[in-house]
Amino acid sequence: MKKIAVITGAGSGIGLALTNELLFEYSQLLVIAFCRNKDNLLPLKNRYKDRLLIRQVDFNHNAAFASVKRFLENYQQVDYLVHCAGLVSPIVKLSSLNLDDWRKNHKVNLEMPLLITQLCIIKFNRSRVLFLTSDHPITPVTGASAYCISKAGINTLTDCFRQEVTANIAVFTSVAPGNVDTPMQAEIRQASSDVLPLSDVLREMHGENKLLTTALVAKYLKELLMSVSRTSFGTRSWNLLKDINEPYHFTHISETREPIVQTDSALLLQRKMSGEVSTFGSVQYEKRRQVFNKAVSKYPIMIVTPKSVHDIIEVIKFANKVSLPISIKGGGHGIKGAAIVDGGVVLDMANFQDISLSADGRHVSVGAGVKNKHLDHFLSRINKVVPLGTCPDVGVIGATLGGGIGFLSRKHGLSCDNVTRFDIIMADGKLLKVTPHKHPDLYWALRGCGGGQFGVVVSIEFALHPAPEFVEGGTIAWPISEAKNILKAYSHAVLEGPKSQFLYAYIAHSVPHKANISIMGFSESRSHGLKTVSSWREGATVSIDRKQYIECQSNNYESGLGLYWQHGIIQGELTDKFIDILLACYKECPDDSGGIMLDPLCGAIQDKGTNETAFIHRNASFICSITGLTKQNQGKELVAAWVQDTYKRLTPFFNGYAYQNYDMGEESAVIEYFGQHTEKLIAMKKRYDPNLRFVGSLQAHISPVL
Known part of the structure; x- marks a missing residue:
């Protein structure tokens, strides 16, 4: 017997793309497509013939439910039910919201999904039901209150069905796909920014090709419907920007401390910065989430490439506001990919490439995006050295924070032993200059604690040594x-x-x-x-x-x-x-x-x-x-x-x-890294980063201060 999938909103956007994806991939699947306009479905009908059944119906019409009911009476089973139909209007402020428009929105977004699911319950047999929603949990967006409230209702409706219907009958979930280039999105982009401030940001995203395509989202929805285990499918809600582990495969991430992202604020962050905010689906996002170890694949909510200290402070303010963890990427060579945090914000420091000599020529200041090869080549021109590791593409600052071992370490000590100053932005957004005499506890800790444990180190000053005469x-x-x-x-x-x-x-x-x-x-x-x-x-x-010393530092490492x-x-x-x-x-x-x-x-x-x-x-x-x-x-x-x-x-x-x-x-105990210093470093972490904003090994056994 063929399996049957019912898709609402199948005439455009994600619903249309999913209909196409399912028909193409599964030759034994019958798709029943409910739509307001069938024109876009006709090419699929010509290709797939009897495997696609189209029912044109306007969910806002009073007779809509009766029409759906009569059509589905011809079928004894429904294996997949996917609610893609949605209405974003009215786009108005609450003070101007008309009751009839409110009711139309909720009829399409909330009432019809409820009624159709009720209708199908007697047809379910270990079936799957998917409600397309927005960021989970839904957060308010100025000018789109009716839409936001209806989607919040969908999330609650999903939870209620999950409570009341046994898994042998059906499993339920909701999915937030992110910002997708759909007709609904086009309607949002046409709105006045006076009414919907978010429209400015979405117009910019559209112009820069940063919106997800419906085809890509449809592939992930298909995988979720067809391949993810029933237990995983039905015991949680999904957010594609956080939950994707590999293309078309989902990771079963922890259910604890899932951050609530305020969509309005996240998208407006770009407007406050001179650097770039990259989100899932963009070329820059895919490029910047890569690390040296190709066995590691993580998906942050966003990757920010700041250009200034101001940018970094804005990112920290944003992360504090929405309780997101921050990781810091320099060279991205950490074996476990600690530079990229799943479900958080990555600060990619690639723009911080400054290298400068002190006036007396005895010290060098190095930016957080500088790699070993950059500093080695700079210093070779003045016949000076800093003890660095031997891999050219490793980030100088990341290696230094953990110690830093290389050819000159037995003669001049570790990289961290040669630091005279750290410039670091803390969790409260303050920039500190850390030296043996200013903030000596941090100066002690930053020489060996590893990673961005206490804040964002934007630059380090090193003492210089003469380059070797004979090598x-x-x-x-x-x-x-x-x-x-x-x-x-x-x-x-x-x-x-x-x-x-x-x-x-x-x-x-x-x-x-x-x-x-x-x-x-x-x-x-x-x-x-x-x-x-x-x-x-x-x-x-x-x-x-x-x-020459610089030649020894040019080792090739297989990538x-x-x-x-x-x-x-x-x-x-x-x-x-x-x-x-x-x-x-x-x-x-x-x-x-x-x-x-x-x-x-x-x-x-x-x-x-x-x-x-x-x-x-x-x-x-x-x-x-x-x-x-x-x-x-x-x-x-x-x-x-x-x-x-x-x-x-x-x-x-x-x-x-x-x-x-x-x-x-993460499976390693903190004491393995810090030995006799563990208690002191944990106390410092609690004092300087009480909400554990910056990810790192120190926080493994610490609870945030709420």
Whole structure:
């Protein structure tokens, strides 16, 4: 038996697009289309013949319900009922609202959905009912009060049906699709801004192609109707701007603390800023929500690209007003994609590209959108350096807040150890200049706390160092059969070697017969250079040379991959047992899909005491990273399982802590990042960001102050 879908408002807009989508995708589906004007449906009728039944009816007419009833009497079942019919008029202020116009609006938007659903209840059998609504819960929009109140009624009507009708009969939900380019939207855009202030913003959005297309929304509605489980479908309401995880797939996000977004305010935010507000469906939104790890896909409500401190303050005011979380994106390299917050506001700092020298040439100020490669190239022109990480596309500020480890760290300390000032906008919108003498508690915390925990860091000032005069850099590799001997020599070199030498050890993803153990090195030592390293064992493949420091900082990191990552911190030497288990784990890795890397610490990193900054790894020796790699997420389950199993087997050799810049995700306890500083940092978070406006690891076990 064919299944039957009943769609109201099928003659235009989302209803028409959904009718087309369902007929195209499901050859065994019969669609009954109720519409006021059937002209747009005739091409579909010609194509799909008897699979589309059209009933032309005006829901505002007194005989509308009787007409629908007579038509549906011919059918014993209704598997899907979708209410798309809607009326936005009258667009007037409440003081001018005519009662007849009010009643017409509510008859179309509220009364007919109720009556048709009542009529179909005896025809339901494990059916699905979808009410198209607006932002959930509906919020008032000046000049559109009748529409807003009717849609608020639809949300309540959905909840009431959900309470009174068992799931064996039907499951009910409502869906807010966002701002869609429909005939109803066109009517709104024609309204005077004196009556409907929102119309100005919607006209701008339309002119900039920022409205969603009906075809795109129809694809998501189709997926919700046909593919999402009945339990998920019927136990909540949906908002497409928040709930979409992948194209045509929905994420089952937590039901708690869903923000109430005031549509009027959200859309008017753009008018208060010189930067750009990107929303779902736009090219810029899709571009800016991407992060380095392609295994991560998140959907914020909006992504804001500010151009000024004023813009950032306006965004914070907006987020405070509607209780939305804020995340901050610099380079977007965090392994768990913490720069993008689902269902919140992302501040993309890409426009903050300023780099400037102090008058005495001893310090450099760096904007929040600057990446390692930008600062390295700027400083190379004046023969100066700041200790930075080795990945060119990592954001300077994000890496610095978590610590910042790179080629110069054993000589000059972490990136955060070289900060002389932070400029930060707090949750109350105030701009603070944080130095050792001004706000010293924040100065302590920002050196190692990671991410945007306390506010928006718009710039950082670093102390400068002379660039190295002599640099030897490159990679030395041996067959994997030499790995145990190389790793023992490597352990000794890190623990006992000169501060002017920095060595990574890694086994890159490869097929087993081509696997190597490699040392990627940087050395300023003429007597203990990388040629000394190449003599650790015979059979080395050597690719080292004398270089400029900037050349060593230009490493290429493979992009466009899904990453699955775990790591641990090692104190002391790499023991024989640790090395044996590490190599055994690597042998079990799926071909060409994983690797293991060791970052060195020690040297000048240990010159500061464990309590001088929030960075807790002063006494550690190595960071061990286990990385799984996939293309287009192919085979991700197998690769992710290998990462987790390897991490579990190596955990006894780790000290129980985690490096903040190698984020382990929300499942990790705060104490893993902050150790003995946890209590102090949580107290500071509560004091400076009581409503937990800025997302970060600190808030995992904190309740907001209401």
